[in-house]
Amino acid sequence: MELMDLTLAQAAQNIQNKKVSPVELVQACLQRIEQYDDQLKTFITVQAESAMQVAKASEAMLMAGHKLGLLHGIPIGLKDNLAVNECRTTAGSKVLANWVPNYDATVSARLRSAGAIFMGKLNMHEFAWGGTSDNPHYGAVRNPWNPSRFAAGSSGGSGAAVAAGMCLGAIGTDTGGSIRLPAAINGITGLRPTYGRVSNHGVIPLAWSMDTVGPMARTAEDCAMMFQTFAGYDRNDPVSARASTEDYLAQLSRSVKGLRIGVVPNYFFHHLQQPVHDAVKQALQVYESLGAEIVEVDIKNIHGNISAQLTIESAEPSTYHQRWLRERPNDYGEDVRLLLEMGEMLLATQYLQAQRYRSLLKAEFMDAFRKVDVFICPTLPFTATEVGAMKVVIENGIEEDMLAAIMQFTGVPSLTGLPSLNVPCGFDPDGMPIGMQIIGKPFDEAKLFNVGAAYQEVTDHHRRRPELEVSA
Incomplete structure (x- = not known):
């Protein structure tokens, strides 16, 4: 098997068994x-020299019988809004183009302690304020499945x-969908954790009341392995939750027989491109074949989520950007500057009504969780x-605004603070990936990994790889 065809979990096992070297893995990544x-x-910044130095040290430690943690020797990329000590961290902006932190974000520090090797800082929508x-x-x-x-x-580079x-x-x-959207579009797995489950310390914010940090990898197992290393309370983050974490890997192989999957038929399967509709419906049939039950649920006020999300994610x-926007307006890209200027025009009453709606929507979902274990939607x-x-054209040849359309389903967990996992579930006629979203109860990420892994055990969408062409 080619090194870069290995999943993260497979690579970690091969490193532990000394069948694969961290140096080989890093060299293969750098070559790609x-x-x-x-x-x-x-990538915005590639840390080639330091990655090789750490890889050699990781290999030496393994040969001496020492293992730092679950990610020992694993090449990892970090979105460029997480602080990494002595590494330029731009948040995809010109404003912070030369900022070099002298500390690690909590997530960065915990990954480093688990033995991860940082390949560099990944490109993103400027200041994470956008979906492209x-x-x-x-x-x-650009998308590896088709660079056009x-x-x-916003985590497109990731x-x-x-x-x-x-x-x-x-x-x-992930604020409004920035892990799940690129995971779906690029055909990989990605988790938005419960709000407060993962520390935001050292992360340049977008919208404080919705920001989360999460893993992106090929499989649910890979994401669970990464998540195991950095989830949990952090006293440096004032909104960090004191909820206990679990052994996420231990629950991956549990049967989903008897699982109650909730769907909201008048929303989850309304206003979709046909290939997306068909792929998610087929995924639900796979779960039924594994013994799960599909339960239709009515969420009375779900249709207001996009408006509420855009209000909060604008204000x-x-x-946060108020001072820079006045002092350095020309250093922002036009799209982000316009969104920031529009956010200043919102009334306090609009913002507060959106926050009230969040409470209402979460209460409706929590009530629905009495009947179901998870929800599944595109x-x-x-x-x-x-x-x-x-x-973007979704149906009937009508063009729609990209930002609003892209948040149709991801806004629900963002507003309610619920965890959700994107899992690849098919491809459209042009060979572009399709993803489904599994939404769980607060702090029940273990269930999401379990449900995602059960689907990946019997399907192969996550195993497919794009055919890449060497850059000219």
Whole structure:
């Protein structure tokens, strides 16, 4: 098996058994970056020298019988809004183009302690405020399945780098869908954890009341392995939850027989491109064949989620960026500057009504969880569009605004603070990936990994790899 065809879990096992060397893995990743990243624009900063130094040290430790943790010797990429000590951290912006932190974000530190090797900082939508990763400062991230298509965002570099085999796992951040969207569009697995489950310390914020950090990798097992190393309370983050963590890997192989899967038929399967509709419906049939039960649920007020999300996700970033926006407006890309300016025009009453709606929507979902164990819906209603597109056609030939359309399903967990996992579930006629979203109860990420792994055990969508062309 080619090194870059290994899943993160397989690579970790091979490293432990001394069948694969951390040095070999890092060299293979660096070779992929050199071959393909000029075209795909997944990295902002490549830490080639330091990655090789750490890989050699990791190998020496293993030969001496020492293992740091679950990720010992595993090449990982980090979205460029997480602080990494002595590494340029730009948040995909010109404003922070030269910022070099003198500390690690909590997630960065915990990954490092678990033995991960940092390959570099990944490209993203500027300041994470957008869903395309069409970055005016560092280049538009392109989809490995078809470089003329977008990689989604804001963690587009993370999604594309994993799909292209430039790292075995990546860290993304998710406010309105920024882990799940690029995971779906690039054909990988990605988790938005429960709000407060993972520390945001050292992460440049977008919207404080919705920001989360999560893993992106090829499989649910890979994501569980990464998540095991950095989930949990952090006293440096004031909104970090004191909820106990679990052994996420131990529960992966549990049967899903008797699992109650909730669907909201008048929302989850409304306003979709046909291939997306069909792929998710077929995925539900797979679960039924495994013994799960599909339960139709009515969430009375679900239709207001996009408006509420856009209100909150406009007001809070504009608050954070207020000073820079006045002092350095021309250093922002036009799309982000416009969104930040619009956010300052919102009324306090609009923001507060959106927050009230969040409480209502969460209460409705918590009530529904008495009847179901998880919900399953599409991750987004369409597949990858052309790079640079600001509009999308979902049905009836009507063009729609990309930002609102892309959040149709991801906004629900974002507003309610619920955990959700994207799992690849098919491809459209053009060969572009389709993802489904599994939504769980608060702090029940173990169930999401279990449900995702059960599907991946009997399907092969997550095993397929894009055919890449060497950059000219």
